[in-house]
Amino acid sequence: MTSILLNALQYLGYILIFPGFLFCFVCGMLLCGIDRKLVARMQKRVGPPILQPFYDFFKLCGKETIIPDAASRTTFLAAPLVGLAALVVIQLFVPIHGFSAFYGMADVIVILYLLLIPALASILGAAASGSPYAGIGLSREMVTIISCELPLVLILLAIAKTVGNALGTGLCFSLSAIADYQLVHGSLITKARMIPAAIAMLLVIPGETGNHPFDAAEAETEICEGMLAEYSGGPLAVFKLSHAVKMLTLTSLFVALFLGGVGTGITAVDGVVVFILCVIVTAVSISFVHAVTARLKIEQIFKYYWTVVSGLALVSLVLAWYGL
Amino acid sequence: MFKKLIEESTAKSPWLFHINSGSCNGCDIELVAILTPRYDVERLGFKLAGSPRQADIVVVTGPITKQSLPRVLRSISQVPEPRCIVTMGSCPQSGNVFKGSYSVAGPLSKYVHVDVDIAGCAPKPEAIIDGLALATQILKEKRGQM
Numbered sequence: 346m347t348s349i350l351l352n353a354l355q356y357l358g359y360i361l362i363f364p365g366f367l368f369c370f371v372c373g374m375l376l377c378g379i380d381r382k383l384v385a386r387m388q389k390r391v392g393p394p395i396l397q398p399f400y401d402f403f404k405l406c407g408k409e410t411i412i413p414d415a416a417s418r419t420t421f422l423a424a425p426l427v428g429l430a431a432l433v434v435i436q437l438f439v440p441i442h443g444f445s446a447f448y449g450m451a452d453v454i455v456i457l458y459l460l461l462i463p464a465l466a467s468i469l470g471a472a473a474s475g476s477p478y479a480g481i482g483l484s485r486e487m488v489t490i491i492s493c494e495l496p497l498v499l500i501l502l503a504i505a506k507t508v509g510n511a512l513g514t515g516l517c518f519s520l521s522a523i524a525d526y527q528l529v530h531g532s533l534i535t536k537a538r539m540i541p542a543a544i545a546m547l548l549v550i551p552g553e554t555g556n557h558p559f560d561a562a563e564a565e566t567e568i569c570e571g572m573l574a575e576y577s578g579g580p581l582a583v584f585k586l587s588h589a590v591k592m593l594t595l596t597s598l599f600v601a602l603f604l605g606g607v608g609t610g611i612t613a614v615d616g617v618v619v620f621i622l623c624v625i626v627t628a629v630s631i632s633f634v635h636a637v638t639a640r641l642k643i644e645q646i647f648k649y650y651w652t653v654v655s656g657l658a659l660v661s662l663v664l665a666w667y668g669l
Numbered sequence: 670m671f672k673k674l675i676e677e678s679t680a681k682s683p684w685l686f687h688i689n690s691g692s693c694n695g696c697d698i699e700l701v702a703i704l705t706p707r708y709d710v711e712r713l714g715f716k717l718a719g720s721p722r723q724a725d726i727v728v729v730t731g732p733i734t735k736q737s738l739p740r741v742l743r744s745i746s747q748v749p750e751p752r753c754i755v756t757m758g759s760c761p762q763s764g765n766v767f768k769g770s771y772s773v774a775g776p777l778s779k780y781v782h783v784d785v786d787i788a789g790c791a792p793k794p795e796a797i798i799d800g801l802a803l804a805t806q807i808l809k810e811k812r813g814q815m
Contacts, residue, residue, distance in 0.1 A: 391712040400682040400714060407675035407812055409749035411722060565719030577722040577749045
C-alpha cells in the first residue's frame with residue numbers, strides 16, 4: 346500500500362517538478378531569454394535581461410483578458426493549456442542521459458504525434474477567436490507543419506535504422522534504446538553518416554518552434570501576430586510559455602537523439618549538462634539563424650523544407666540503410 | 670508577494686502598439702530608431718507588439734485626421750487594462766502645422782485621457798525614451814491600483 350503511494354508520489358514529482366512542469370517553466374524561459382540576449386549581441390545591441398521572458402509572463406498574467414464576442418469561449422481559453430500540457434508530456438519521455446521519467450514507455454513515433462498537438466492547439470485557438478488575421482495565420486501554420494513533418498520523419502527513420510542495424514532489430518524507434526546505444530557507441534553525431542541528418546534537424550527546430558525565418562504564421566508586422574491576434578492576458582502568457590517550452594523540448598530532443606552519451610550518470614548533474622547542451626543547440630539553430638536572416642514567404646518555407654532539408658535527411662537515410 | 674511580482678514585471682516589460690493617425694512618417698521613423706543598436710530600448714524590455722490586444726502602451730503619432738479618428742479610438746479601446754496612452758510629436762497634442770485644417774479632428778486629448786505627451790517635430794530619440802520610461806512608471810501605478 347505504502348509502496349503504491351510512494352510510487353504515485355514519485356510520479357507526481359516527475360510530472361510537476363523534474364522533468365515536468367516546473368523544470369520546463371524555468372529552463373524554457375531561461376532558454377528563451379538567453380536566445381533573445383544572444384540575438385541582441387549578434388546584432389550589436391545590449392539586449393534585454395536574461396530574465397525578460399519571466400517579466401513578460403508575469404506581466405501578461407496581470408493584464409485584463411479580453412474574449413472577443415465572435416469567439417467560441419471554451420475552445421479559445423482551453424487551447425493554450427492543451428498545447429502546454431502536450432509539451433510537458435514530451436519532456437517526460439525525452440531521456441536525460443540515461444534517466445527518463447517514464448522509462449521505455451514511449452518511442453519517437455509518440456513524440457512525433459505529441460509534437461503536433463501544440464501546433465494543432467494553437468490552430469484551434471486561432472480558429473475559435475474569429476479573427477481574419479488569425480485565419481491567415483492558421484492557414485500558414487498548417488503549411489509550416491506539413492513542411493517540417495517530412496524532414497523530421499526522414500531524420501527519425503535514419504536514426505532508427507542506424508540504431509536498429511547495430512542492435513540487429515531492423516528499425517528501432519525506442520527512445521530508451523537510442524539513449525542506451527549512444528551510451529555504448531558514443532553520440533550519433535560522431536558518425537559521419539548522421540551528420541547530414543543532424544544538420545537537417547538543426548534546420549527543422551526553428552521551423553517547428555515558429556522562429557525566424559520560418560515565422561510567417563506569426564508575422565507581427567504584416568498580419569498582426571497572426572494566430573495570436575485576439576489573445577491577451579493569461580491565455581497569451583500560456584502561449585508565450587508554450588513557445589519557450591517548445592524550444593526546450595526540441596533542443597533537448599536533439600540532444601537526446603544526436604548528443605546522447607554525454608554525462609556522468611548523476612541525474613542532477615546530467616540535467617545541467619543537458620541544459621548547457623540545449624543552450625548551445627539553441628545558439629546555433631535558433632539565435633544565429635534569427636540574427637542573419639529575414640522572414641521567408643510561406644511558399645519559400647515549404648519549398649526549402651521539402652527540397653534542401655528533406656534532401657539532407659534523405660542522404661543520411663540512404664547511407665544508414667546500406668550501412669555505410 | 671505575487672501582486673508585487675506582477676507590478677514589478679509590468680514596469681519591466683512594456684509592449685508598444687504604434688498607431689499612425691495621418692502622420693508625415695517622421696515620428697514613425699524616429700520610433701523605430703529607438704529599437705536600433707544605438708538606442709536599443711529592448712534592454713528596458715520594450716517590444717513592438719503587432720496587435721493592440723497584446724500592448725501596454727499605445728503610441729499615437731499624427732494630427733488625428735477625421736478619417737483616422739474612429740479607427741484610433743477603436744484600436745485604443747481594444748487594449749487591455751492597465752494601459753497607457755502616449756502621444757508622440759507635436760501633431761496629436763496641438764495639430765502642429767496642420768492646425769485649423771478642415772480634415773483634422775485633433776487634438777487627441779479631446780477624445781481620450783492622454784498619460785504622456787512627447788513634444789517635438791520629430792522628438793529626439795532620447796526624449797522618446799524618457800517619455801516612454803515615464804509611461805512605464807504610470808503603468809506600474811495603474812497596475813497597483815487594479
